[in-house]
Amino acid sequence: MNQIAVNMYLPEDVLLEINAMHIEGKTLEDKLKLNLSIGLFVSKDISLGKAAQLAGKSLSEFINILNHLNIPAVEYTEEMYEDDLKFMSNHESERPSV
Numbered sequence: 001m002n003q004i005a006v007n008m009y010l011p012e013d014v015l016l017e018i019n020a021m022h023i024e025g026k027t028l029e030d031k032l033k034l035n036l037s038i039g040l041f042v043s044k045d046i047s048l049g050k051a052a053q054l055a056g057k058s059l060s061e062f063i064n065i066l067n068h069l070n071i072p073a074v075e076y077t078e079e080m081y082e083d084d085l086k087f088m089s090n091h092e093s094e095r096p097s098v
Contacts, residue, residue, distance in 0.1 A: 024065060030056065037062075038071065048073060 018031055025031035034055045041051035052062035063073045 024057075034065070038066070038069070041066075042071060 015028065018035070019028060021031065023031055023034055025034050034057075037046070037051040037055040040046045040054070041048060046054070048062070049059060052059045055062055055065075057065065066073045
């Protein structure tokens, strides 16, 4: 993945807050990348895999971080639920008897 350096100015109090946060990352850059990747993932601008890559984490590490922050890694929508209900009712006879 090609990388581009980005310089930006942030208020000092914001930087102090970010450094004080209990998020993974040894450096300010690591913490900023993680925060950015979480924000982009939550806003559905990038995929889970891309967010993990941006944060410099494995997929399982990134999912664990999301879980720790109570952010769902997978969205189970009402439409998915309805589809599952339809599927189960259509295949009721195929269920093994106990």
